[in-house]
Amino acid sequence: MLSNNKTKDVLLLVIFAVFVFSGPILMTPFGAAYPDLLQKFAIFGLFAIGFNILFGLTGYLSFGHAVFLGVGSYSAVWAFKLFSVNVIPALALAVVMSGIFALLIGFVSLRRAGIYFSILTLAFAQMSYNLAYSVLTPITNGETGLRVLRQDPRYLDAAFGAEIGAQLPPPSLFGWVMTGWSGFYFCAIMLVLGFALSMVIFRSPFGMTLRAIKSNQNRMGYTGFNTRPYLLSAFVISGMYAGLAGGLMAATDPLAGAERMQWTASGEVVLMTILGGAGTLLGPVLGAGLIKYFENIFSSYNTSILNDIFGFLPDSIQYVVVEITSLFVGEGWHLTLGLLFMIVVIFLPGGLMEGFTRIARIKGTASSKGVANSPQRDVVAESEIKATPSNTQPAE
Amino acid sequence: MEDIVLHIDDVHKHFAGLHALSDVNLDIRRGETHAIIGPNGAGKSTLLNVCIGRLEPSQGKVLFEGTELTGKQPHQINQLGVVRVFQTPEIFEDLTVLENVVIPMLSKRDGAFSLNFLSRLDDQADLEGEAVKMLTDLGMGAHLQQMTSALSRGDKRRLELAMGLVQHPKLLLLDEPTAGMARADTNATIELLEQIKGTGLTIVIIEHDMHVVFSLADRITVLAGGRVIAQGTPDEIKGNPKVIEAYLGEEPV
Ligand SMILES: Nc1ncnc2c1ncn2[C@@H]1O[C@H](COP(=O)(O)OP(=O)(O)O)[C@@H](O)[C@H]1O
Ligand SMILES: [Mg+2]
Numbered sequence: 001m002l003s004n005n006k007t008k009d010v011l012l013l014v015i016f017a018v019f020v021f022s023g024p025i026l027m028t029p030f031g032a033a034y035p036d037l038l039q040k041f042a043i044f045g046l047f048a049i050g051f052n053i054l055f056g057l058t059g060y061l062s063f064g065h066a067v068f069l070g071v072g073s074y075s076a077v078w079a080f081k082l083f084s085v086n087v088i089p090a091l092a093l094a095v096v097m098s099g100i101f102a103l104l105i106g107f108v109s110l111r112r113a114g115i116y117f118s119i120l121t122l123a124f125a126q127m128s129y130n131l132a133y134s135v136l137t138p139i140t141n142g143e144t145g146l147r148v149l150r151q152d153p154r155y156l157d158a159a160f161g162a163e164i165g166a167q168l169p170p171p172s173l174f175g176w177v178m179t180g181w182s183g184f185y186f187c188a189i190m191l192v193l194g195f196a197l198s199m200v201i202f203r204s205p206f207g208m209t210l211r212a213i214k215s216n217q218n219r220m221g222y223t224g225f226n227t228r229p230y231l232l233s234a235f236v237i238s239g240m241y242a243g244l245a246g247g248l249m250a251a252t253d254p255l256a257g258a259e260r261m262q263w264t265a266s267g268e269v270v271l272m273t274i275l276g277g278a279g280t281l282l283g284p285v286l287g288a289g290l291i292k293y294f295e296n297i298f299s300s301y302n303t304s305i306l307n308d309i310f311g312f313l314p315d316s317i318q319y320v321v322v323e324i325t326s327l328f329v330g331e332g333w334h335l336t337l338g339l340l341f342m343i344v345v346i347f348l349p350g351g352l353m354e355g356f357t358r359i360a361r362i363k364g365t366a367s368s369k370g371v372a373n374s375p376q377r378d379v380v381a382e383s384e385i386k387a388t389p390s391n392t393q394p395a396e
Numbered sequence: 397m398e399d400i401v402l403h404i405d406d407v408h409k410h411f412a413g414l415h416a417l418s419d420v421n422l423d424i425r426r427g428e429t430h431a432i433i434g435p436n437g438a439g440k441s442t443l444l445n446v447c448i449g450r451l452e453p454s455q456g457k458v459l460f461e462g463t464e465l466t467g468k469q470p471h472q473i474n475q476l477g478v479v480r481v482f483q484t485p486e487i488f489e490d491l492t493v494l495e496n497v498v499i500p501m502l503s504k505r506d507g508a509f510s511l512n513f514l515s516r517l518d519d520q521a522d523l524e525g526e527a528v529k530m531l532t533d534l535g536m537g538a539h540l541q542q543m544t545s546a547l548s549r550g551d552k553r554r555l556e557l558a559m560g561l562v563q564h565p566k567l568l569l570l571d572e573p574t575a576g577m578a579r580a581d582t583n584a585t586i587e588l589l590e591q592i593k594g595t596g597l598t599i600v601i602i603e604h605d606m607h608v609v610f611s612l613a614d615r616i617t618v619l620a621g622g623r624v625i626a627q628g629t630p631d632e633i634k635g636n637p638k639v640i641e642a643y644l645g646e647e648p649v
Contacts, residue, residue, distance in 0.1 A: 002498060002517040002524055205502050205520070206513035208491075212499045215488040222448060222486070224474035224503030224563070233511055 002208075009199060016282070017192045024181070030293070035184045037296050041289045042187035043248045046194045048272040048284030050241020053198060054234045055270070056279035057207060059214035060110070063118045063266050064125030067105065068098040068239040070132065070261035072246025074140060077256045080148045080171060084156040087171050087178060087186075091247045098243020099236050106235035110228060113217070125266050132258035145257035171251045178251045187248055191285070194241060199281055201237070210234055211279075242269075271337075275344055277351030286352055294337050301329035399426040401567055401598045402447070402478075407456035409442055409622075416442045417622045420456070424567070429589075429599040431609045433633075434619035435642060440602045441483055443619070444569050448480045449473045460567065471508045477566030481573055483602075485552035487559070489545040493536060496544055497527040497558050504563045530558045535584060550577045557585070561592065568592070570601040574608055586611055610634075618642065 019026065023041070027033040051065055072094035079090035109120040132140040140146055150168045157164070171178045178186060201207045213220050213227050220227050250256050259265075272291050277283025306322045306329065313321060328336045348354045402424035409417040416439045424430050432440050445451040447458050449470040457466040465473050479500075488496050501523050506512055518524075531537055534554045539547065544555060557573055573589070574582040586608055593599060593612065603609045609616065609630070616633045618626040620642040626633060633639055 002494065002520065005518060006516070200516075201513045203516050203518070204513040205506070205515065205517055206511060208495060208499065208517060209502060212488045212491060212495075215490040216486060219486045219488065220499075221470035222450070222474060222480055222482075223500045223559070224471050224508060226469070226471045226508035229509045 009203065012281070013192075013196055013199060016195055020188045020192055021185070023188065024184070031297060032293055035180045037292065038184045039187050039248075039252050040292045040296070042184065042191040043245050043252075044269075044272065044288040044292055045191050045285040046187075046248070047242050047245035047269055048276070048288040049191075049194050049198045050238040050245070051269045052238075052273050052278060052280075052284040053201060053210075053241070054238035055273055056284070057202070057210035057214060058231055058234050060113070060231060060235070061118045061270065062109075062121040062235070062238075063263070063270065064105070064109075064121035064123075064128075065238070065242050065269055066261045066263070066265035067125045067128045068102055068242035069246040069249070069265060070128065070256070070258065071098045071101045072243035073250040073256035073260055074132075074146055074246075075243070076247035076250035077146045077148060077254060078139075080154075080250070080254055081152040082155060084154055084162075085148075085169055085171050086156070087173050087247075087251045089156065090171065090251060091244060094243045094247025094250070095240045096243075098246065099240045102236045102239025102243075103232070106232050106239070110231050110235065122263060122266070125261060125263060129258055129261045129263075132261060140256070140258060142258075145255050147256075148254040171254055183252045187252065190244065190248060194244070195281070195285065202281060206230075206233075214279075271341060273351075275341060275351055277353030280351070280353040283351050283353040290340075290352075291337065294333055294340075298329050298333035298336055299331070302326075303330075398423075400424065401426045401461060402600070403459040404443070404447070405457050405459065407443070407446055407453045407458065409439070409446060409451060410454045415622050417446070417453075420619075420622070420624055422617055422624065422627075424598060424600055425615075426598055427596050428614040429593050429601060429612050431613035431616045432600065432602045432619060433604075433606075433609060433616060434625075438619040439622040440619055441571055442622075444480060444571055444600070444602065447473075447569060448478060471503075474503070474563075475508055477563075478569065479560045479563050479565035479567070480569045481556050481560040481571060483571035483575065485549075485556045487544050487552060487555055489543070491544065492541050493531065493544055493547070493555060494524070494527055494540045496555055497531060497562055498523050500559045500563045501527060527558075527562060530562050531555075534558050534588065535581075550581050553577055554581070554585070557588075566598065568597055568599045570599060570603075572602055572604060574603065574605055582608065 020042070023038050024033050027038065032038070047065075047069060051062070055061055075093040075097040076090035079093045083089040105121065105124045109117050109124065112120060133142055148168060150164065154162075154164075169177075173186065176182055176186065209220075209225065209230055213225075213230060217227055246260065249260070268291065269288075272287035273284045274287070275290060276285065276287025303322060303326050306325055307318065310318045310321050310325075326332070344351060350357075400423045402422075404420055404422040407417055407420045408415070420439075420443060432443065434440055442451065446453045447465060449465060449468055449472075453466060457464055459465065460473075460476055460478055463476065465476075465478070488499065491499070498517075498520075502510075505523070528537070528540065531540060534557065536551060536554060536558070539551065544552065547555065553573060553576055557570075560568055560570070574585050577585065582605065589599070589601075589612055601609075601612065613630055616628065616630055617624055618633065618636075618639050625638050625642060626636045628636070
């Protein structure tokens with residue numbers, strides 16, 4: 001009764017995995033079935049799943065999570081340069097380094113709650129972004145970006161006597177290369193594992209404690225909880241997810257640049273999570289997919305494509321329609337995204353997942369035995385987004 | 397020598413010139429039910445706030461089983477076994493009734509922090525069983541899966557009580573546990589508190605309802621204007637002219 005029963009969770013996980021692995025087929029009608037884009041879905045899905053463990057469960061809104069994405073990418077590229085083209089050291093280093101960064105940034109930022117916490121994380125992110133371009137150029141290679149070169153030492157590979165041909169091989173897992181479709185399937189496995197871990201966290205006493213902190217942090221103190229280490233753990237876990245996502249970015253395209261840490265990237269994961277449904281298991285993945293889809297598909301439309309689409313209309317009407325719709329595509333895809341975001345936030349404050357729950361409830365009212373036991377229980381429970389936890393100190 | 401659980405030593409609390417508590421000395425004996433009564437604004441809730449670390453006293457200190465509470469964090473005080481039930485319900489509105497009761501059980505079982513994210517909540521049959529029993533005893537068995545935001549005021553009070561009781565405190569501080577309850581619920585609560593009292597738990601209860609006070613309390617302390625004006629057994633308090641005077645103008649008791 002305290003959470004979904006195991007069978008339902010396993011079922012949800014299996015369905016999720018089936019959807020993810022059949023992405024190449026399912027996405028064909030949407031024109032999105034190519035590996036580069038599907039990889040992005042998976043990588044940003046992971047990023048958002050991790051972000052949701054902080055924001056969705058505790059309500060602490062970080063505006064600087066892209067730092068960990070950047071740290072993950074730089075660490076992975078350095079591992080490719082220094083150790084091996086194998087992704088294991090790279091991803092491990094990405095997760096560990098981003099975890100360390102998250103520990104430091106979280107330790108300081110979590111001294112404050114609410115908007116002050118958000119501002120602190122944003123400040124750290126901007127600081128890291130600027131440092132990457134200035135003082136830290138020896139590590140980040142500044143504006144050129146950090147890339148893997150043929151003459152890099154790769155001590156591990158050298159120690160095992162691996163031969164490098166005339167061309168630098170792409171990152172791989174014992175021959176499983178990280179490019180094209182095989183790269184997608186590797187990211188998909190990571191996404192499913194990341195989803196499974198987040199499900200475990202959601203259903204655990206730790207996860208419920210985080211939700212209680214979001215609901216009433218003050219009361220948690222009088223209930224015997226030291227909330228600070230809980231929040232810091234959630235912060236570090238979500239930072240490590242971001243680091244893994246950043247590491248995967250570097251694995252599928254061995255190049256790291258500071259723009260990955262820009263505040264727009266931090267803001268993007270906030271949008272993904274809210275759009276899909278903060279505090280729900282599936283929402284962040286949906287939001288990530290949707291935003292990456294818009295970014296790639298809508299932005300590739302231009303007037304000539306639109307003219308083709310609306311070619312059946314009389315010329316004058318076609319002209320007007322194309323003029324209007326062209327505002328929403330190409331460079332204007334942000335406008336479409338902005339409108340979509342506004343509509344969702346106003347009408348579905350619980351994100352797309354709230355929409356699905358509502359539909360499911362309308363369809364299933366006859367048979368439903370109360371929302372508490374439905375597979376989407378946590379969707380319903382957290383349909384109201386509290387951007388920040390209550391921060392009221394005991395009044396004096 | 398009596399066994400003193402809570403020792404409140406010369407506590408003062410000022411709010412920008414307002415003396416909410418002045419020179420309060422109070423000893424709570426082990427196993428007793430001690431009622432604190434007094435008119436509205438007398439400083440009763442403030443006294444509990446000082447005890448649980450919500451407020452720092454301006455002067456004086458509070459000792460629990462010899463340990464100084466003053467300066468400790470609220471969660472440390474709770475972990476010592478001092479549990480407060482709030483006057484205005486401070487429950488977790490985004491959680492179900494059952495989850496609200498399990499949360500305090502977790503901090504009791506696992507301590508102030510535990511990175512317990514590999515076990516599943518629904519595998520903790522012991523926690524769930526006790527929580528369900530507590531809620532059923534309190535007449536809330538039908539609301540287990542409800543979101544607490546949908547509860548009536550009386551039910552929220554009972555939930556508050558359940559959240560305190562499941563922690564099996566050494567010292568239970570109750571702030572007007574029956575306020576806002578219907579008569580029948582009040583009687584049920586008295587019965588429950590009598591049961592708890594029977595287990596030997598030390599209880600401090602702030603209460604307006606004299607029916608509750610006189611049926612439960614072993615000793616009574618009367619606060620007025622932030623000062624202790626009388627202390628004694630229920631019979632001594634009933635006949636005390638100072639107490640009658642302090643209550644003049646208040647609703648008849
Ligand atoms: N946090 C606070 N800040 C300022 N004044 C307070 C605060 N808490 C209580 N007071 C004041 O202290 C006095 C005692 O309040 P309280 O302890 O709540 O009384 P009661 O005996 O009714 O529980 C009241 O005058 C109240 O207004
Ligand atoms: Mg009061």
